[in-house]
Amino acid sequence: MSNFVPTAASIPPKDVKLRLQEIPNLPPNLHPLNPLVFLLRAAQIYPQKVALIHSDVIHPVVYNFGVWAQRIQNLAYALIKFGIKPGDRVGVIAPNCPLIADAHHGVLAARAIVTPINTRLKPSEVEYIIEHSSCSLLLVDHECVHLVKSTKVPVIVSNDTGLADDPYEVFLSDGRVFSGERGWPGLSAEADENAGAVLCYTSGTTGRPKGVLTTLRGSYLAAIANAFEGQMNRHSTYLWILPMFHAAGWTFPWANVFSFATQITLRTVNYTHIWRHFLHSGVTHYCAAPTVQIGIVNGPQAKKPPQDITAIIAGAAPTAHLIAKLEETGIRPVHVYGLTETYGPFTRNFEQESWSNLSLQERARLMARQGHAFATAEEVRVVHATEGDGDEPLRDVPRDGKTVGEIVTRGNIVMKEYFRDPEATRKAFAGGSFHSGDLAVWHPDGAVAIMDRSKDIIISGGENASSLAIEQELSSHPHVLEVSVVARSHIKWGERPMAFVVLHPQHVSKWRNRQSAFEKELKEHAKQRLPGFACPEWVEIRSELPKTSTGKILKTKLRNVVSKL
Template sequence: MSSAFRPTPASLPPQNAGLMLRQPNGLPANFQPLNPLQFILRAAEVYPDKLALVHPDVKYPVSYSFAVWCQRIQNLAYALIQAGIKPGDRVAVIAPNSPLIADAHHGVLAAQAVPCPINTRLKPSEVAYILEHSGSSIILVDHEYVHLLPPNLKVRVIVSNDTGRPGDPYEDFLSSGRAFSQERGWAGLEYTTDENAPATLCYTSGTTGRPKGVVTTLRGSYLAAVANAYESKIHLESTYLWILPMFHAAGWTFPWANVFAFATQITLRTVDYSLIWKHFLNSAVTHYCGAPTVQIGIVNDPAAKRLPRPISAIIAGAAPTASLIASLEEIGIQPIHRDGRHQLHLSAGRLQVYLQYGPFTRNFTQPSWASLSAQERSKFMARQGHPFATAQDARVVYPPEDGSDTLVDVPRDGKTVGEIVTRGNIVMKEYFRDPEATAKAFRGGSFNTGDLAVWHPDGAVAVVDRSKDIIISGGENASSLAIEQELASHPCVLEVSVVARNHVKWGERPHAFVILRPKSIAKWKGRHEDFEKDLKAHAKGRLPGFACPEWVQVVDELPKTSTGKILKVDLRKIVAKL
């Protein structure tokens, strides 16, 4: 961090600044509506000089204490109000992990508006649709992503050059907000009385159909953030590295969880493994979040080595393989496996419905696992586990019969497959402007995730597959996830995805797409048929015959969504032509 950096004059709070919003009249003394905005005010009050936000790996590095950051957030709120933003208006944010999007998660709420973070990896046509559907009244955009904006916009656009210096359009916008406030401070901003008012509007990318917007609430965001901080053991001495994009399901509520815990946050604009390892080794990082595909990149980076101190990795977004969990543990990364169901992802014939707040279950380590080998223990850890703090029970139910909304639990035998449903504080409120999809998602009075799972006798839930990913071979149901778990244990497999391929005799058989580990590429060069035989032999000792892959195809890469999920729909298109 450059010692030459000084926050803009408008970012410096006045002495003895008040850190309390104007309280509405009529609230009972024993009730305060929950709102994650409370966290930054509390942090600035308790630890004003503690390092809050660091943005180091850019041309113009910046760093902010809680007191300075809190003032900048206040400035943003006033600037939005001056720009005509009213309670309930949507504010679009198109930015990588940077101070801009970190500010927005708090400052937009302070203006009683709704942040709408947009994936920076979308196509311009998708961005245009989201801007139109959300009805966003203003757009905050990073300078590298202005090209995503449609022409002839009728709403105001504020560009950030990501400098933190005077003359940057975003910094000038914040300064105008400070001037507009006339030093009324936080007391000039009113506290939202309705804790069930929208907190975020997050859209997800899809390969077919239109993206859907998921509405979360202030109450749900507050409770999910507290739970994430508690379950992840994030605290005052923690340093969180931003690898997960903050635009993805509002960063699984960690933009608020870290502030609640008084942790320091380091932002990375891109998933750069050399930078990640630089911070792992030199920046006292204690926590980060990432999908399994990101974890695979971390453990296989050339810089990867045993860490001098343990780091906790919150893994969600897809089920990690037991092999991946074991690989993380070997270098000192402690996996905290969660299941999030955090967004709706549509892709040709495949529906993934998630809760949007981020994780709501956690795999709780049991004392009895201590005597197990790393491989045996990792298989238990790969389960999705039990609901954590502030979440309600996750159930596994039989699919409702046609026309029925009655949900019936499957036996807790670890074998019977059903669908995960849940309800409670950290379930999304609704799909924005889509009552039909909302009603379908909440049939039976619970949120239907679309994930197939088994329920173990100890109450732990273990996902076996998406409903569309089950392979039906000779009348037997084979879980593509279970097959992937076993194939990933082969020492030469870096990443694997399995889909159904038509078979004359059996109807369907598994087709495995495999990326080899870098160290194994030379070994199997020109001998992919031999590798196929070797992997099949490995599978036969671990899987029933109908679940063993009939075909193995070595590839250089796997098609993925902008947030790292493997696009099995694209793989199905490939096998359909074979």
């Protein structure tokens, strides 16, 4: 990688001006918030600092902030030359690599809306998103071309080489020529901070995916919050394990740049590569779901890194066993919570000094809470379920840690709307707040704790059992690596829990061909920790659990399995 030389078009001029065209008639005490300015600031203050490393590929590349800013400027001009207008959608289909990292800045610089598309979707699903979003252009990694074979939308392919003859590099070079060396001052700044920035599509597990439109202002503030809550700075090195196509990488494409952090991109979740970077690349931060974290701490290369690492965890609450393994490995877990509709995380579990004297199990229960709102977010609330059309005022549940309600929030870190779906937007914003669909309790200290998604609650004999609470207790069994619990029909109780379990590799041989014996042991373990209606009626050992591309367990597939039993 030391021999890598950026293309000639990537080298900025000596007199580079890192300032967008001024917006006329703005008062002196105001500038519209836009995360693009983080890049210009970084290139001005630390032009020679390494910004982006892409090393685990045939053609590795490395760009400092000065060079990277020039490349993003080239992308903006290339998009404008192509005919992209303000508000147009530019689709991006790529794993974590320079292309998608560029797009999160370059598309905004062209005043367009970046539309990242999940690379693990089927061609028909990708086709729907392209059609629904009305993308004007697609930036596509060479491994994803099969997903767009039937589209009529123009496609720019990246071979992920960084070489001058790469089609994507040619596109950037043409942008540089088109710019006429007008530079950043030749690009118009967006005057409306509430203009669309990103259009992300939800997973669509219960129907067609929804397009979540977020704004420049929200992206700016969410990125600052993530940088602050993650305690990132210019000495930080962020490893891209979380896909950037997932909720715009939880705004870390901008949070990293705001922090002047170095970013390392990984095309796939490869535990050998991850541990090599942990041990030899000075990684200080990364984001991943608990299932990915489990793979990390159980990797054969796992050992304490020479530097402190912060693991930002979302997607599910970390179990006591996982917390212990992370801490033993020298990785500090930070539990956050959010949705695509909230720019990724908008709450954090803020650990208290008093917790240090607690047992691991007690501390894990507290760390599993979703906690309090981020620095730039409005307060997170738990409210009683609305009735009728949902337009009545929202009523907070008591802060007793027992009464179940729905998590709602409003303010800076909430989407603008569901794209082209006013009815879904109206329902989501009923009562003047965004409704998450997550059921939770509110504790006396103001921390919220999710009990379940509304569809995951198990109603057994009239009692509500939280599948998440059951999973937390079952995962405390020392032989359980992963577990997921869903409802299964029961002739007497209506529903009862069924547990799907993945065993720790070192314990698989003990229970081989002894499914019933393990089921009996796990049920006894559960009886000591759970009320009878919450204890699993059935237990099935599996080699793996079905998961989304971002590592979340797909309970929909497990429900399909259960429905046939």
